[in-house]
Structures are given as C-alpha cells and as structure tokens.
Amino acid sequence: MDTPDRRHDQPGRNTLPPADPATPDPSDERPPTEAPAPTEAPAPTEAPTEAPAPDPAPADGEHPPPEPPAPASKAHPHPHSHPHPRRRTVRRALLAVLLAVLLPLLAAEAALRVNYTGDPAPGTRTRDRDALWLGHAWVDGRKTDKDVTSLAHRLKSTGIRDLYVHAGPLEHDGTLPKSDYPKARWLISAIHREAPGVRVQAWLGDKLASESPDGLRLERAATRAAVVASAGEILAAGFEGTHFDLEPLHSGDRDYLALLDDLRALTRAHHALLSVAAHQIDPLPAFHSFWGTTTGHPKWWSQAYFGQVARRVDQIAVMSYDTMQPLGSLYGGYVAQQTSLALEVTPDSTDLLMGLPFYHENRFGHWAHAETVPAAVRGVRLGLSRTDARRDRFGVALYVDFAATEADWAAYREDWAG
Numbered sequence: 001m002d003t004p005d006r007r008h009d010q011p012g013r014n015t016l017p018p019a020d021p022a023t024p025d026p027s028d029e030r031p032p033t034e035a036p037a038p039t040e041a042p043a044p045t046e047a048p049t050e051a052p053a054p055d056p057a058p059a060d061g062e063h064p065p066p067e068p069p070a071p072a073s074k075a076h077p078h079p080h081s082h083p084h085p086r087r088r089t090v091r092r093a094l095l096a097v098l099l100a101v102l103l104p105l106l107a108a109e110a111a112l113r114v115n116y117t118g119d120p121a122p123g124t125r126t127r128d129r130d131a132l133w134l135g136h137a138w139v140d141g142r143k144t145d146k147d148v149t150s151l152a153h154r155l156k157s158t159g160i161r162d163l164y165v166h167a168g169p170l171e172h173d174g175t176l177p178k179s180d181y182p183k184a185r186w187l188i189s190a191i192h193r194e195a196p197g198v199r200v201q202a203w204l205g206d207k208l209a210s211e212s213p214d215g216l217r218l219e220r221a222a223t224r225a226a227v228v229a230s231a232g233e234i235l236a237a238g239f240e241g242t243h244f245d246l247e248p249l250h251s252g253d254r255d256y257l258a259l260l261d262d263l264r265a266l267t268r269a270h271h272a273l274l275s276v277a278a279h280q281i282d283p284l285p286a287f288h289s290f291w292g293t294t295t296g297h298p299k300w301w302s303q304a305y306f307g308q309v310a311r312r313v314d315q316i317a318v319m320s321y322d323t324m325q326p327l328g329s330l331y332g333g334y335v336a337q338q339t340s341l342a343l344e345v346t347p348d349s350t351d352l353l354m355g356l357p358f359y360h361e362n363r364f365g366h367w368a369h370a371e372t373v374p375a376a377v378r379g380v381r382l383g384l385s386r387t388d389a390r391r392d393r394f395g396v397a398l399y400v401d402f403a404a405t406e407a408d409w410a411a412y413r414e415d416w417a418g
Helices: 084-117 143-155 184-192 221-236 255-268 286-294 303-310 328-345 374-386 405-416
Strands: 132-133 160-166 198-205 239-246 271-277 313-319 351-357 395-401
Touching: 084 160, 084 328, 132 313, 143 328, 160 395, 184 198, 184 313, 198 221, 198 271, 198 286, 221 239, 221 255, 239 255, 239 313, 255 271, 255 303, 271 303, 303 313, 313 328, 328 351, 328 374, 351 374, 374 405, 395 405
Parallel strands: 132 160, 132 395, 160 198, 198 239, 239 271, 271 313, 313 351, 351 395
Antiparallel strands: none
C-alpha cells in the first residue's frame, strides 16, 4: 500500500535489361549456300581456319534438337524479400521469448477465472477479527470527539476488532518524533469509551532503501535498534500494538526477520500485539524472481518467506490489492488464490487478514472497476472455503478509512459481516 503522508492522507530494383528476342544471335547464323567470289583474295598469312560443318539434317521422324536458351539476365533480389539469416534468427528468438512469457501468463489468467467460480461454503463470514486502517488525521488533532462517536457507530455493525492508526512515518534512521502523534492518548481513550473491545494499534511505516539509495536501511543494526526503540515509545503512549508496513520489502530479507524477532520480544514484554502488512505471494512459482529481473521490483514474496514472517507475528494482513488484474472476475480469482496460499503457511496461532480495497484510484497496477469490495470478499470466501473453512483466526482488513465510500461499507457488511 502507499503509506500516507503525515500531513495528507520497399526500395526500387537494380536489374540488368533483358535480352531483346527480336535481335538475332550471331551464334545462330549459317553460311550462305552460294557466296560471291571475291575479286581478289589476299594472300593468307596464316593457315586458313576450317569453317564449322553445318549441323546434319535430322532423319525422318526425328525432331531437331532444341536450341539452348539464351542466357537470362540476372536481376538483383529485393533487399527485404529474403531476410538475412541473422535477422531471421533474432526474430525467431524474440518470438520464442514472447511466447514463453505470454503463454504461462494467459494460462494463469484462465486459471484465475476458473478460481472465481463456485459457491462459498456456509459460514465463511466474519469471525469478528477484522481490521481497519485509519489515516493520520486521527492522531494529529484534526479529528474530534464527534468523529470518534461516528466511527464507533459505524463499527458496531461490523466484525472490526483492530484499528491500525497511522502514527508515522518513521524517519529513515528508524526514529519517530513524538510530535507526530500528539493526540494519541486522547484517541485511545475515546475509542475505548465509545467502542469497548476495539483495540488501537500504531501503524508505522517507511520507504526502504531496497530499490533506491533513499530510505530506511534494515541492514544497519543501529537502524533496527532505533525502530525497536520507537515501537517502545509508541507502546508507552498507550497503543495496544504496533502494525508495521515497510516497503518495498524483497522476499528473503533476513534483516527484516531479525527486526521482527526483536520487536516480538518487545511487544510480548508489554503484553501488546505485533502486526505487519505483508506483500502478496508468488502467483506462479518463483514469480518474484522473474519480475525482479525484468522490472527491478520483485513485488511478491515466496510462499515460504511469507510463512517465515507469519510465524513471527500475532497478525499478518495481506495487501491483496494493486494486483494488475483488469477484470473483477480475475481479481476475485486472484484473491481466492492468495487466500489459499496464505492459509497454507500461516500458523493457527497467527491472525491472517486479507486486505479489501476501500479506495478507487486508477493507475498502473490498480483498476478501480476491477478491484472492488464485492469481488475481493467473494474471492476471500472461496479461498477460505477450499482451504480451511473452519479456521477461526481469520479476517479481512479494510484499506483505508479516508477513501472509503458508503458502497464499500455496504458491500463489506452485506457480503462478509452480515
């Protein structure tokens, strides 16, 4: 997801002229039957050359042998009529590469469409473990008691249990100024008063220096230590958990796992929650490697790495949007696939949440007409039905409050929370 700002949420032929058929060929001439006698014959200086004997007359019934054809003029070939062998090789190689890429993708898209068929199993609805991402306005003074009351009223008809309130972003060195969340205590108190049982977690994130020189560097032990210290300060301010969204986070990043181990020790000591926003899982085997090589941005995680992360946290929320799918049925089938892949490697002790797109942007990777709440919820239910229909520690996470429409909320209630 995009971490919100702390303030705003052919050439002509070259040929030789052909022989003129009306022009006699000298080689075809025969000596005349009577030649006029020369008036004076010069003395030969050399022995006379014997004239060639005439061709014998053909016997009766025979045909004369055919005369050899006149040599045809040779025209230079058109420079593009016969491609150079090297060009043909290059074209064939390009075609082979194109087919090697397109055919698996087309097959995968067809599989997603099939994945969207069928009916969800009965009971595949909310387990009252859902979550909602909230923008920075809730902790910087822009929201009031009236806003909290309105939010609490909306939450009553849902299965939302956790609020991820944006309290960052972190600085690139891992620190977090207390001035970024001046109204945190007020918000936590007001939520507990108006919506008992709903937990308030601090949503912390930053851009990682994994694809550019600018950003937070997890490979630095001092930076990781600063992140842990910032999480401690957040918990001291009254938040009941820390929710981390660090992007772009490449699959297999061991420094991230080390950070999670340190954060888990901290949150357990404070009896608080450790939650993370997770990248999507490879829709095809090792797809993150292919995509990283061709674009420089791996985007997906391997399923094994997803499981390593899930085992280190209390909650893991899949950012199952920005999928590049052009149709609602393909998007829903994609979400069903992601749900199944995540369920297979998330331990029963960890809450697994699938993200719902409560926003309507149109840009590369996201089509608002395709990535809708109804398509996402149906995909979630289908994936849950096929993989672990009775799983209790499961939910959906709504992204994000300030971009949501009433239609988004209605679809969530009717299709999932109802």
